[in-house]
Amino acid sequence: xxxxxxxxxxxxxxxxxxxxxxxxxxxxxxxxxxxxxxxxxxxxxxxxxxxxxxxxxxxxxxxxxxxxxxxxxxxxxxxxxxxxxxxxxxxxxxxxxxxxxxxxxxxxxxxxxxxxxxxxxxxxxxxxxxxxxxxxxxxxxxxxxxxxxxxxxxxxxxxxxxxxxxxxxxxxxxxxxxxxxxxxxxxxxxxxxxxxxxxxxxxxxxxxxxxxxxxxxxxxxxxxxxxxxxxxxxxxxxxxxxxxxxxxxxxxxxxxxxxxxxxxxxxxxxxxxxxxxxxxxxxxxxxxxxxxxxxxxxxxxxxxxxxxxxxxxxxxxxxxxxxxxxxxxxxxxxxxxxxxxxxxxxxxxxxxxxxxxxxxxxxxxxxxx
Numbered sequence: 056x057x058x059x060x061x062x063x064x065x066x067x068x069x070x071x072x073x074x075x076x077x078x079x080x081x082x083x084x085x086x087x088x089x090x091x092x093x094x095x096x097x098x099x100x101x102x103x104x105x106x107x108x109x110x111x112x113x114x115x116x117x118x119x120x121x122x123x124x125x126x127x128x129x130x131x132x133x134x135x136x137x138x139x140x141x142x143x144x145x146x147x148x149x150x151x152x153x154x155x156x157x158x159x160x161x162x163x164x165x166x167x168x169x170x171x172x173x174x175x176x177x178x179x180x181x182x183x184x185x186x187x188x189x190x191x192x193x194x195x196x197x198x199x200x201x202x203x204x205x206x207x208x209x210x211x212x213x214x215x216x217x218x219x220x221x222x223x224x225x226x227x228x229x230x231x232x233x234x235x236x237x238x239x240x241x242x243x244x245x246x247x248x249x250x251x252x253x254x255x256x257x258x259x260x261x262x263x264x265x266x267x268x269x270x271x272x273x274x275x276x277x278x279x280x281x282x283x284x285x286x287x288x289x290x291x292x293x294x295x296x297x298x299x300x301x302x303x304x305x306x307x308x309x310x311x312x313x314x315x316x317x318x319x320x321x322x323x324x325x326x327x328x329x330x331x332x333x334x335x336x337x338x339x340x341x342x343x344x345x346x347x348x349x350x351x352x353x354x355x356x357x358x359x360x361x362x363x364x365x366x367x368x369x370x371x372x373x374x375x376x377x378x379x380x381x382x383x384x385x386x387x388x389x390x391x392x393x394x395x396x397x398x399x400x401x402x403x404x405x406x407x408x409x410x411x412x413x414x415x416x417x418x419x420x421x422x423x424x
Contacts, residue, residue, distance in 0.1 A: 065123045066380055067198035067232070068114040069190045069223075071182040071208045071239075072128035072152070073161040074135045075108035075369075077407075084170025091168050104407065107142040108163060109239075110204055112370045112409050116377035118148050120399065121415035122384065125198065126150040127190045129181045135160035146410075153189045155181055165369065173369075177242075183210045187223035195230035199342070199384050202376070204237035206255070207247035207276070217255030224262035233342050233383070237376055238268035238276060252276040260312030264339060265383075267318040267376040270296060270327075273305055293322050298356070302327045306354075315339060316350075318379060318396075320372050325358040326393050326400075344386030357393035360401035370409025375400040381416055394423040 079101030085091050091098070107115060110128055117124035126143060130136035132154050139160060143150045163177035195201065203223060206212040212220045220236075227234045236259070241247050256263075256277075271292055274282040285295040296302070298321070306317045306329040315335045319327040330336060332352035340347045378399035382392035398419050406412035 063197065063199040063232075064384065065125050065198045066117050066200045066202060066377075066384060067125045067127065067190065067194055068110045068117065068202050069127040070185065070204045070206075070212075071109040071161065071179070072111045072126070072130060072139060073108040073163055073177070073179070073182070074139050075106040075112075075163050075165060076103065077106065077165040077167070077369075078103045080166075080168050082169060085168065086170060088168060088171055091171075105138060105142070106370075106408050107139055108370070109161075109208075109373075110202075111139065111143065113202060113204070113237075113373040113377050114143070114148050114150070115146055115410045116370075116374040116399070116403075116413060117381055118146055119410045119413035119415075120378055120381050120419070121417065122377075122381045124148055125194060126152065127194060129153045129155055129158065129185045129189055131158045131160040131181050132156045133160055135162050151189075151191075151194060155184055158184050167367075179208055179245075182208050185209045186211045187219045187226075190223060190226075192226070192230060195227055195232055198232050200233045200235055200380050201227040202235040202237070202380060204373075205239040205241075206236070207245075207250070207252075208239060208241050210246065213247055213250045213255060216251065217258055220255065221258045221262060224259055228262050231342060233264045233339060234262060235265035235267065235376070235380060236263055237266075237372070238272040240272055240275065248276070256309070256314075257312055260309070260314050263312075263314045265316045265318065265380070266309055266314045267320065267379065269320040269322065269372055270302055270305075271322075273319060274301065277305060277308070293324055296321075298324065298327070303329070303354070318376065320375055320400075321359075323359050325356055326375065326397055327354075327356050328389055328393055329354040330389070343383055345383060346388065349388040353389050355389055355393060357390075357397045360397055362401050362405055365404045367407045367409075368404050371400045371403045374403040374409055374413065378416070378419070385416065391420075391423070395419055398423050 114126040158181035379396040
């Protein structure tokens, strides 16, 4: 650990917030969807669970891990918005949510039919109206880290080559926070996937300290041709991927844009980390209690922790980055930070929601090898 030079402790989580609705399907696994979803017929279902998704999920994870999150986003003045705020208040997560009387609170309905890959029906309305100004200067001045997600889900944040995303990150840097960002998949019917994400990242890169996408998301937005090749090959995407050829190549590309710490989540394989060196890392040590020698010019891979049974992988990526950011705020080195992130992700997939199985970072430390 390094010496703390910043007494700010809060992690400001900002961007898309969404109410996740998950009805439970009953019965044995099926081979095709039409075996279970039959038009004109009523279907007996199990319990319906409701969760705070997207950045709400990340904020909840930070809280359960023992951190001090603040959540900033945009919701509608409606029932779903009230439920979302209740979920935050129930877990004592500080939230500064902009209520838009002209918008609807984003929601998703997860369909997890036994034997069939999960599907999501979603409506992003209020997220499309997010501009970055929901994150006030006052909030930035209180925070140690600003974590932003997901720009492709918010029209105003990817328009004009991501001008508002760059502006938010730049304003964060001006206010002295460490900036972080994550990606996600969205429906190709939306405009988000069809933007020039190389150009958007090029503009944002100089103001982005930490970038933490999954390998599939990153390749989809940065190297669509390679993504399609791996996706269409025999076996699963992660099986076809070359860990060093594919992952390290993309990490080097991102570091070349000015991003200082690249964390690439590789699902059941683990987590890859690569950092810049010199002045770039030195700047981070002025805001975080980390050691320059430990973090400068590093590349590491942390294998995923095995779990006996996966209940749900929903939100695992959000939980993983939440643990990593909190480890940085606490001043841990890269090896321990990656282990904590991987262990938090493993704990996440063992429960149907993303956060109830999490424990404070101090307890998580006892579980890592």
